[in-house]
Amino acid sequence: MTPARGLRAAALGALALLLVGAGVLLRPAIIPENHSAPAVLDAVEIGFIQDMTAHHQQALFMVQRLDAAVDPTITQLARQIEDTQRTEIGTMLGWLRLANASPTNPHPMSWMPDADMPAGHDHSGAGGLMPGMATMAELDALSAARGTAAETLFIQLMLRHHAGGVAMAKSADALVASGPVKETARSMITGQSQEAGVLTLLLAQRNAQPLS
Template identity: 35%
Template sequence: MRQAGWIAGATAAVLVAAGAITYAVAESDAPGTKAPSTDSADAGFARDMAVHHQQAVEMSYIVRDRTDDEEVRRLAYDVAQTQANQRGMLLGWLDLWELPKVSSDAPMTWMGMGDMASGKDGALMPGMATDSELKKLATLSGKQAEVFYLQLMTDHHQGGIHMAKGCVEKCAVGVEKRLAQGMVNAQQSEIDLMADMLKERGARARS
């Protein structure tokens, strides 16, 4: 496979290194720094991105069982492992900060988008697949499943990048801002890769 293997290896290496240090330093960037409040951008991003990531993991496990194509299965594995790891970091920070993992606020309120974030049919935030789309993915197989997964994941990454850029701008905890910037970079690389994979299958992204 072309660059997907390199991306997977590089991502795994970064995550191993990040996982070793991130949990320990997420409480603050300097001695005496107070933990974020429950209505902060830091907490809001951690909660919302954990939910966003969980759906990416779910979609990746669905397509893994719907195709024998090694390239798509490897990408799905990389996405699932990366986002499950990051989700663990985000939820771990909320534990360290002694903040709830669920908020009564609408998703993306911390970005000033609480009244616009939730869509219809179970799509809680921009880029997230609807319940109907998830059910459809689970009924497809082979090339059709590959194309639909790549299209859904492209949309999902675009929504994730938008949210991660919001954290880069608004979050106060340095290590979380750096993780968010890493998400922007990695997910844009995967969007580019998925565009090539879609083209190889005679398709394109939906937006």
């Protein structure tokens, strides 16, 4: 290589390095870099999880208020419901932490379309309650009830509670395209529908009717 060619090659190499360096420096201005991660959960998923967590927590309250001396069959079913819903609460709270979302919904049921709401409810629910939720007066009555009266009231309240939970889960299943939240909603539909069947049978055995 002649001295002239050598100088030219060196100059071209230096220019290439300069252009590469300039490109790196200018890249943020020319091609915006997207550093934001995709959302862990969308608005419907967050709203459903927040509301279902509160819904599940009331089911735990009902189990805790049930007279300990009731029929062992009722006690066993109540514990099954408690164990399942406590586990689901833990999972849902974990998802909300990952999404950096509040564990409570400032606008309960706003994610659920009006067409999917159970009859007699709007987005705020009757008295601000979600579908199937018991009132404080009903919870106090359950705490005070004993024996067969406690069994019957617990079954009635939990049956209505499950009906509301299934309605919420079906709506989430329809609105969420795919993913673990959809799978969990479907699991809730199956599990709570099966438990509702058992509750209906137990209620019939006591010659009682479901709550409106």
